[in-house]
Amino acid sequence: MLATYPETFDIMNKNHIDLFHGTKISALPTIMRDGLGSFDSLRQKGTTVLTGEEYSRKRGRPFISVTNDLDTAIDYSSLSVSGQKVQPFGIVIGMSSEDIKHLRHRSIKTDCIELAVFDNIPIEYIKMLAVPEDKVEFVRKLINNERIAVTPMELDVNKRFYGWDDLDQLIISEEAYIERMNDKKESKLTIGKDDMKELAEGRHKSGILRMYNKIKNMIISRGKDNGKDSRE
Amino acid sequence: MEKIQENKDTCKEVLSILAFCDEEIIKKIPTQVMRKLMEIAADSEESYYIEKNKKLCEQYITEESKDLISLIFYSYIADENEKKELLDAWNKNEDVYQEKLREKYNPDNIFEKRRTTYNEHAITNELAVVEYKETLINKIINKIKKLFKIK
Structure with missing residues (x-):
């Protein structure tokens, strides 16, 4: 570390x-x-x-x-x-x-x-x-x-590239280090803007409005926010 | 019947999805929104998982969570053009959705369907050829009539 x-x-x-x-x-x-x-x-x-x-x-x-x-x-x-x-x-x-x-x-x-x-x-x-x-x-x-x-x-x-030998000496595996660095460059399961847009495009207006009101009411009922939103 | 998800579970599921989101997306979502989602999610006792090899659209996510993710996207991530496109899409989808609801629940359609069924039944009854079945007593009477040549 x-x-x-x-x-x-x-x-x-x-x-x-x-x-x-x-x-x-x-x-x-x-x-x-x-x-x-x-x-x-x-x-x-x-x-x-x-x-x-x-x-x-x-x-x-x-x-x-x-x-x-x-x-x-x-x-x-x-x-x-x-x-x-x-x-x-x-x-x-x-x-x-x-x-x-x-x-x-x-x-x-x-x-x-x-x-x-x-x-x-x-x-x-x-x-x-x-x-x-x-x-x-x-x-x-x-x-x-x-x-x-x-x-x-x-x-x-599994991506750890260091360890300790029997004498508690730090050992670094160069092979594991390179593997780890390459792995960092690989695409992981990451959700991007296009994924969210694709999902959003399939929704309909009344569902979105219903969710907006649900969240707003929930925040008001929890008494921690006034729920006002300029986007309304 | 489709189960309606509770708000606390929706928030928890949405947080699980956001945890996989690009850092650029997370940066655009206001801290207060994230914090509020977490406060509400704290009451949830559900655990949510994601399928490693599936796109966001293909994931098994509840309809409520899809709506909340879309709302977050519209409010904080989409640019002005994308917002316009989304509003158009939502309006168009709404028309289709309402049309489907009308077809499903319109009372006129229900009565119309019943009336059609009734009429079809009546017509069928009217035009049906009724088979005449001679009973045993009628057979005997007819034989006696034949014997005495009575018409």
């Missing part, structure tokens, strides 16, 4: 970010509203748990798993659905142990080293969201929170 995204490394260093939690973007709306909750606490609140942690789903865990091993967190964020269906992308949430120590926690050893946090982690403790490079702008806009740094990170474990 120091080689690929030095800015992310700087942010982690400056903000004392040393604990991580990997998840999927689909969990972000709820996290930004309620903070991080354990599987059990979310279930008690009646919230459906949407992401990862098969272990938690089967057995239920009354804690949030965080780790100081960035690779483990990346592994969790990279868990993907099999077949042709994909969720947009993973995220790694960065926190500081300086904050987490105020919450009830305990070190546990499962198949990896984890820190079990028994209280819910409030949103104020989230200091960083690491996402794929081309999603930084999207997530920044989505959270609109200057206190949380949104930074780029390679979250696809």
Whole structure:
């Protein structure tokens, strides 16, 4: 990471970010509203748990798993659905142990080293969201929170070009690095302006107006906006 | 019957689509709009996926989400010419859509259909050749009449 995204490394260093939690973007709306909750606490609140942690789903865990091993967190964020269906992308949430120590926690050893946090982690403790490079702008806009740094990170474990040998020496695979750079140039699943236009051209006026009114009423009824729009 | 999607789920599905959008598109959508979509989506318990090898038009997306994506495109991404083209397309599509609705739900058409069916039935009844079937008693009476030569 120091080689690929030095800015992310700087942010982690400056903000004392040393604990991580990997998840999927689909969990972000709820996290930004309620903070991080354990599987059990979310279930008690009646919230459906949407992401990862098969272990938690089967057995239920009354804690949030965080780790100081960035690779483990990346592994969790990279868990993907099999077949042709994909969720947009993973995220790694960065926190500081300086904050987490105020919450009830305990070190546990499962198949990896984890820190079990028994209280819910409030949103104020989230200091960083690491996402794929081309999603930084999207997530920044989505959270609109200057206190949380949104930074780029390679979250696809298959594209990692570095590793460690038995003596903990950093090794860089030139072949994997070239492959990764070529892959960046390849077209990914990206929706462009023409795709959106093609979709929009197939709609009809009353459907669009109905949706406009639905969204406007929803914003008014939530009492957070007056819903006025000059385009009306 | 087609399921009507709840607003919170529409917002979540649209966010899932926007997550795959070009950075240039995302830059044009106001932060407040994105934020509002996320606030509403936070209530959703659905997860949405995208088919890797399909174009946006070919994806399985609900009608509500298609409308919201189109609304976002019209409001923030399309240029003036594209807006005009879209309005024309939406008006034309609306005519076709309304025509289909009229055909489907117009009471005159429903009555007309019923009346036609009734008339056809009446005509069929009127012109139908009714087969005369001789009953057993009639057969006996007719034989007795023949025997005594009674007409």
